[in-house]
Each structure stands twice: as C-alpha cells, then as structure tokens.
Amino acid sequence: MAADKDRRLFIRLDLDYADHPKIIGLSDAAFRAHITMMLYSRKYETDGILKKPIANRLGSQWDTDVLTELQENDSESPSLILRADGDYELHGFADMQETRAEIRARTERNRQNGARGGRPKKRKETQPVTDSVTDSVSGSGSDSGTQKKAEIETEIEIDIEVPKGTSSSEVETVSVRPEVEALLDLLDEGLRKNGTKIPGRTKQNLDAARLLLDRDGYTVAQVEYLIRWSQADGFWRANIRSMSKLRDKADTLRLQSQRKQAPQQQSKSDAAHDFVSRLEALDAAQGSRPTIDDHLELR
Structure with missing residues (x-):
C-alpha cells in the first residue's frame, strides 16, 4: 500500500532570499517577522494582504518595531507596504506564491481529474505540464524578484496535522x-x-x-x-x-x-x-x- 501523500502546506523562497540586499540587512526580529507574515498569508490565502490588527499582532511578538523596519528596508520596493486603507501588503508575494485564485483553479483541476478516474495522461515534454493532485506545495512571497516559480526553490513547512478521512479539497482549511x-x-x-x-x-x-x-x-x-x-x-x-x-x-x-x-x-x-x-x-x-x-x- 502506497504511503499517504504529504498534505502539509508550504511557502516558496528562492535560494537568494537571505542574501538579497533588502533582507540581509534586517535585524533577526524583522527577518523572522517577514517569514512569519508570509507563512500566515499563505496559510489563510490572503494573497499577501495583512489586515492591520493581524500585522500588529504578528509584529508585537518582538521588542523592536519590525513593521517599520520592513517598510523602510528599500526606498522603492520595501518588503512591507502600508496601504491607503491601513492594511499591509507583502511586496512580491504573488511572484513566488500561489494566489487564492490559483489555488482554487488547481483544486478544481484535481477534482475534475479525480472525476475522470485520475490524473490526465502525461504530455509530451514540449508541452506545458498541467498541475496534478500531487502538487500540494503552496506559496508565499520572496523579495528578491530575481527568480520565478519554475526556478529552484527551498520550501519552509507549515506543520498541519491532517485528520484521517480528510479529503484533499479540505486540507487547506484544516488548521x-x-x-x-x-x-x-x-x-x-x-x-x-x-x-x-x-x-x-x-x-x-x-x-x-x-x-x-x-x-x-x-x-x-x-x-x-x-x-x-x-x-x-x-x-x-x-x-x-x-x-x-x-x-x-x-x-x-x-x-x-x-x-x-x-x-x-x-x-x-x-x-x-x-x-x-x-x-x-x-x-x-x-x-x-x-x-x-x-x-x-x-x-
């Protein structure tokens, strides 16, 4: 019997993330806060948008003002942007991560594939590959902007215990x-x-x-x-x-x-x-x- 697939969620970070000029100069608290915000946004499918109370709560875990630090680490494209409505936006989130719309589209493809009896037949190498049921990796934003989703990535896990009997369409709301x-x-x-x-x-x-x-x-x-x-x-x-x-x-x-x-x-x-x-x-x-x-x- 085949082992159960890993249903945990992930964010994507390119290998240049920690060395990027905007990131390498951050304090340890701001670095961790940025990762935490990406994890939160991916987990709850906010597309990089953080409501003001949520951003304040996430930022309050450290003694330093990490929100200000993340808003000032670059003059043109800081890691965190204060929006006109008072909420915050993670810069470049959708460049590396699945958006809510993309997740819904993938889930629907998986549902249709399952209704047809499984994944579609493998396409020729010259054709783009359709996402499959095994694509359980989700995303959050990197700030480098130098690599796209298809390039080499490292993945940070969000541990989610999936109860037995939970279907793949329910996995993303378990936690x-x-x-x-x-x-x-x-x-x-x-x-x-x-x-x-x-x-x-x-x-x-x-x-x-x-x-x-x-x-x-x-x-x-x-x-x-x-x-x-x-x-x-x-x-x-x-x-x-x-x-x-x-x-x-x-x-x-x-x-x-x-x-x-x-x-x-x-x-x-x-x-x-x-x-x-x-x-x-x-x-x-x-x-x-x-x-x-x-x-x-x-x-």
Whole structure:
C-alpha cells in the first residue's frame, strides 16, 4: 500500500532570499517577522494582504518595531507596504506564491481529474505540464524578484496535522487559529446550555469565524459579545445555532443589542436624576442647600 501523500502546506523562497540586499540587512526580529507574515498569508490565502490588527499582532511578538523596519528596508520596493486603507501588503508575494485564485483553479483541476478516474495522461515534454493532485506545495512571497516559480526553490513547512478521512479539497482549511477555535468553543458552550445541537466544525463555520475577524472588521471581544448576547436573547437563541448564521446576522444582532441597552441606560440615568432631586428637595426643607458635590464628598 502506497504511503499517504504529504498534505502539509508550504511557502516558496528562492535560494537568494537571505542574501538579497533588502533582507540581509534586517535585524533577526524583522527577518523572522517577514517569514512569519508570509507563512500566515499563505496559510489563510490572503494573497499577501495583512489586515492591520493581524500585522500588529504578528509584529508585537518582538521588542523592536519590525513593521517599520520592513517598510523602510528599500526606498522603492520595501518588503512591507502600508496601504491607503491601513492594511499591509507583502511586496512580491504573488511572484513566488500561489494566489487564492490559483489555488482554487488547481483544486478544481484535481477534482475534475479525480472525476475522470485520475490524473490526465502525461504530455509530451514540449508541452506545458498541467498541475496534478500531487502538487500540494503552496506559496508565499520572496523579495528578491530575481527568480520565478519554475526556478529552484527551498520550501519552509507549515506543520498541519491532517485528520484521517480528510479529503484533499479540505486540507487547506484544516488548521485553525486559536482565536477562531476559541470563538467556536464559546458558541458551542452557549448552544449546549440552551439544549441546542452542537454544529460540526465544517469549513463554512470555520470560515465564518475567521471572516468575522479578518474581513468584517469585528474584534474577538465584539464577536464574543454577540455570541453571549444572542444565546441569552429569547428570540435569537432559537435562530443563531451556528457560526455561519451568526456571521450572517452579525450586524442585525449588534444593532438590536444596542437598542435594547439604550432604554436600560436611560432608566439608570432617570433614577440617578430623581435621587439627586429628592436630596435637594430634602435639603431645601431643612433650610440648607449643599451642592451635589457636597453629597458626593459625603458618600
């Protein structure tokens, strides 16, 4: 029986990467940060784009300002570019790495090949070779710009444990970020307390949690609040039974929770005002008129 294929993901770095003028002068922290950003972008298929919170989180692992260092290591084409929208872009990512579109196209070719009973027949050497099912190598950007994807590369591995029974089309979503896992766990806990069936960790639900953070602009704390609020609300607990549904209704949940908080806050404000008014009336009846500040000092 043939051994299972290595389904881990990879990034591509040309052999000149470490010696490139832009890279060789980096501090150890900035060098490692650049590699880490490439790994992240390939792993989560962001095509070299790093949302500002993600870039800040990745950069905060070191004591030095690695983001600034990577933005200033070349006057014309620095390794890291600050975009107009506040996010960051890894320079030259698509020159060496598979983009999301390329990954989807390769996956579709593999699916079609599998439907036909396997890989297509080997073509003549004079013809370009079609990517096959064995092409499990993925990419991230090098900064040298001197070599293309077809040239000699060295590969840095991202360790991903692939559960048994996982299909090749699911491999690229197996690894889950800790904050995404924590959000899914929190929702499961709320559903369990409400006696609701726990949904599976499907690609749809994993992507929903990730996209709430990466694309929709919610923080982890904000998503946690929406989860807890929805599972405590009499109407929404019956309707929010998966992360994909929560993402679909996230804006509605946020607005409704704010509307329900407003009367409570107004009620507290009215009660405080009434309390102060009664104190002032009592003081007036007793012939003295201390200020509100006097009452606060007494308290």
